[in-house]
Amino acid sequence: NAGVTQTPKFQVLKTGQSMTLQCAQDMNHEYMSWYRQDPGMGLRLIHYSVGAGITDQGEVPNGYNVSRSTTEDFPLRLLSAAPSQTSVYFCASSYSYGGQLVYEQYFGPGTRLTVT
Amino acid sequence: KNEVEQSPQNLTAQEGEFITINCSYSVGISALHWLQQHPGGGIVSLFMLSSGKKKHGRLIATINIQEKHSSLHITASHPRDSAVYICAVREETSGSRLTFGEGTQLTVNP
Numbered sequence: 305n306a307g308v309t310q311t312p313k314f315q316v317l318k319t320g321q322s323m324t325l326q327c328a329q330d331m332n333h334e335y336m337s338w339y340r341q342d343p344g345m346g347l348r349l350i351h352y353s354v355g356a357g358i359t360d361q362g363e364v365p366n367g368y369n370v371s372r373s374t375t376e377d378f379p380l381r382l383l384s385a386a387p388s389q390t391s392v393y394f395c396a397s398s399y400s401y402g403g404q405l406v407y408e409q410y411f412g413p414g415t416r417l418t419v420t
Numbered sequence: 421k422n423e424v425e426q427s428p429q430n431l432t433a434q435e436g437e438f439i440t441i442n443c444s445y446s447v448g449i450s451a452l453h454w455l456q457q458h459p460g461g462g463i464v465s466l467f468m469l470s471s472g473k474k475k476h477g478r479l480i481a482t483i484n485i486q487e488k489h490s491s492l493h494i495t496a497s498h499p500r501d502s503a504v505y506i507c508a509v510r511e512e513t514s515g516s517r518l519t520f521g522e523g524t525q526l527t528v529n530p
Binding site for chain 2: 414
């Protein structure tokens with residue numbers, strides 16, 4: 305199994321540009337999530353999904369869109385990049401039970417995004 | 421005040437020392453996770469626990485639900501244990517989300 309994969313590893317954007325961060329998992333996990341990690345703040349949940357066709361907002365959803373058309377893929381879209389979105393982004397997946405996160409999460413390697 | 425507080429923020433130890441990292445939280449939880457973030461940035465899950473104690477190799481995690489406190493212990497520490505250790509809680513009222521502490525940076529010197 306490849307586990308959780310993320311692309312790209314690094315990205316530099318100009319303010320106002322849009323892009324999509326890709327996340328895929330091959331473990332048939334129902335639950336997938338996107339986090340951002342900023343110095344001194346810990347990981348914060350952006351969006352999550354408990355299954356194909358179902359997504360919900362996390363703690364910091366503004367400026368980001370997600371969709372879940374398949375079990376395997378959970379892309380994160382930045383609509384109009386801003387310097388405040390400079391961060392490291394992690395995708396994670398897990399088995400879940402009734403939409404509840406009752407199992408450990410598996411994390412992707414991260415995407416380091418800089419917005420100038 | 422953060423819902424999840426870790427202490428210390430930074431910890432330096434000599435190889436072989438016994439290490440303790442603490443996590444306190446202020447909300448009712450259904451589970452607590454300990455994660456390790458390697459110097460290269462990758463994050464792996466170490467433990468998920470809701471009561472008592474779990475052990476894996478040289479790592480031991482304990483939780484006291486009444487006191488809203490968990491500890492991660494590392495016995496016979498080694499330089500390869502150098503990493504950021506992160507505590508996260510699954511709140512009783514939001515079972516689909518984790519709330520994370522800021523992490524403890526551990527450095528083990530040879």
